[in-house]
Amino acid sequence: MTQTANEQRMRDRSHLRTVANNLALHLHPPRVPAAALRFSYTWGLGGISILLVAILFCTGVLLVFRYEPSVNTAYLSIQAIETKIFFGSLIRAMHHWSANLLLVAVFLHLLRVFFTGGFKQGRGGNWAVGVALLLIVVAFNFTGYLLPWDQLAYWAITVATSLVSYVPLVGSWLQTLLLSGTQVGQATLSNFYAIHVALLPFCLLATITYHVWKIRKSGGISQPVLLAGERRDSLTTIPHLVEREMAAAAVVVAGILLWAIFTPAPLADHVDPTASPNPAKAAWYFLGIQELLLHMHPLAAMILLSLLLVMLLLLPLLERRSSDVGIYFRSAVGKRTALVGALLSINLTPLLVVVDEFWLNLPAVWPALPVWISNGFLPLLFTLAGLATIYLLIRVLLKANHSEATLGLFTFLFTSLILLTITGIYFRGPNMALTLPF
Numbered sequence: 001m002t003q004t005a006n007e008q009r010m011r012d013r014s015h016l017r018t019v020a021n022n023l024a025l026h027l028h029p030p031r032v033p034a035a036a037l038r039f040s041y042t043w044g045l046g047g048i049s050i051l052l053v054a055i056l057f058c059t060g061v062l063l064v065f066r067y068e069p070s071v072n073t074a075y076l077s078i079q080a081i082e083t084k085i086f087f088g089s090l091i092r093a094m095h096h097w098s099a100n101l102l103l104v105a106v107f108l109h110l111l112r113v114f115f116t117g118g119f120k121q122g123r124g125g126n127w128a129v130g131v132a133l134l135l136i137v138v139a140f141n142f143t144g145y146l147l148p149w150d151q152l153a154y155w156a157i158t159v160a161t162s163l164v165s166y167v168p169l170v171g172s173w174l175q176t177l178l179l180s181g182t183q184v185g186q187a188t189l190s191n192f193y194a195i196h197v198a199l200l201p202f203c204l205l206a207t208i209t210y211h212v213w214k215i216r217k218s219g220g221i222s223q224p225v226l227l228a229g230e231r232r233d234s235l236t237t238i239p240h241l242v243e244r245e246m247a248a249a250a251v252v253v254a255g256i257l258l259w260a261i262f263t264p265a266p267l268a269d270h271v272d273p274t275a276s277p278n279p280a281k282a283a284w285y286f287l288g289i290q291e292l293l294l295h296m297h298p299l300a301a302m303i304l305l306s307l308l309l310v311m312l313l314l315l316p317l318l319e320r321r322s323s324d325v326g327i328y329f330r331s332a333v334g335k336r337t338a339l340v341g342a343l344l345s346i347n348l349t350p351l352l353v354v355v356d357e358f359w360l361n362l363p364a365v366w367p368a369l370p371v372w373i374s375n376g377f378l379p380l381l382f383t384l385a386g387l388a389t390i391y392l393l394i395r396v397l398l399k400a401n402h403s404e405a406t407l408g409l410f411t412f413l414f415t416s417l418i419l420l421t422i423t424g425i426y427f428r429g430p431n432m433a434l435t436l437p438f
């Protein structure tokens, strides 16, 4: 190679490096605290979520070239992607599994921020932005679920939209709006497609940009407490942070590729509105809610869920103690409250599910009362009283402060959500009766 060609190559490389460095420095501050680089503080979950969004956008754009949002051809176009298009099956599988993984990654990221108190010290607004992101990711998965137009999609969306109808006051209006009619059909498919490929990508990109900008405005992520021997140094973002991000990204991309190669995305039979599967289940991430509806009048279940969502949103106002930010589980007492919250839930949640399934029949206990009271408001009151009791017991018996007791209570709630979802996925059989999965 001549000297001029060599020089040109070096110039191109250094130009590329400048562009890449500039991009990194738009996202990150030039220096970061050394302790915040510890992988076991963030587990890279926010970055992994961004990476998954990038994979979803790339594979999604490719799928749009061949997918047809019509009830007559949607299923056939997915079959063509699976069998006739070069790498079509792999691209669809990567899109499918990344979407599911994103839900898990975002939930785990929420737990990480919660357990390290990363929502305090002026980061409360960004916590609320995070909750909005979680809802957008759920909406993405929900609208995407219908697109293959197979039995799984049709019935999961039918069940999920019937859950929406129970939202107090605006339920049936919301259901009609979502379905664009009275049942899942062409109008629903067209709307879900438009929302999935146009509206939600815009909302997600705008909200993630704002989320990342807010982190920079708060001076980076919360500072983890220093380990023994660790110094409060700062390191340059390039290469220290970027190197770690690249390594994590390589592992995640390799993992998804391998998984997608060996596990194709599911595709059931073509839609048949007359043949409802038994059991008819919502998508897995809604099964916790579907499970709750088996135990409580829908109106009460929706009120409970709305209250819990508001509590999650307002967490930064409910829990402000800033001296424990950056410490996993706040303190030694906090570790105990979290453990007690999780253990209580692991024992209580399955016990209540089984008791309600086989023995408890509240409408029969109070036959004179309307069902929405006996099986709705009374269980709702018991649940709220139970949660208040757990909080008070943790405070008194474990001598916990408000911050540590809130940690215990929320750990109880998060564990219950996971357990209800597992029950819905594995322990509900025909007619949604409780069964063993084996």
Ligand code: HEM
Pocket: 042, 043, 044, 045, 046, 047, 049, 050, 106, 107, 109, 110, 113, 116, 117, 118, 119, 123, 126, 127, 128, 129, 130, 131, 133, 134, 137, 208, 211, 215, 220, 221, 222
């Ligand atoms: C698509 C979804 C999301 C993406 C892409 C995302 C991205 C990120 C990134 C890259 C970080 C910095 C590094 C890290 O903590 O890993 C971060 C921090 C943060 N995120 Fe998220 N996030 C998402 C969802 C959420 C959710 C659901 C919440 C909570 C409800 C949340 C609340 C926060 C907060 C408060 C911080 C600052 C934490 C601290 O300073 O310790 N985010 N996010």
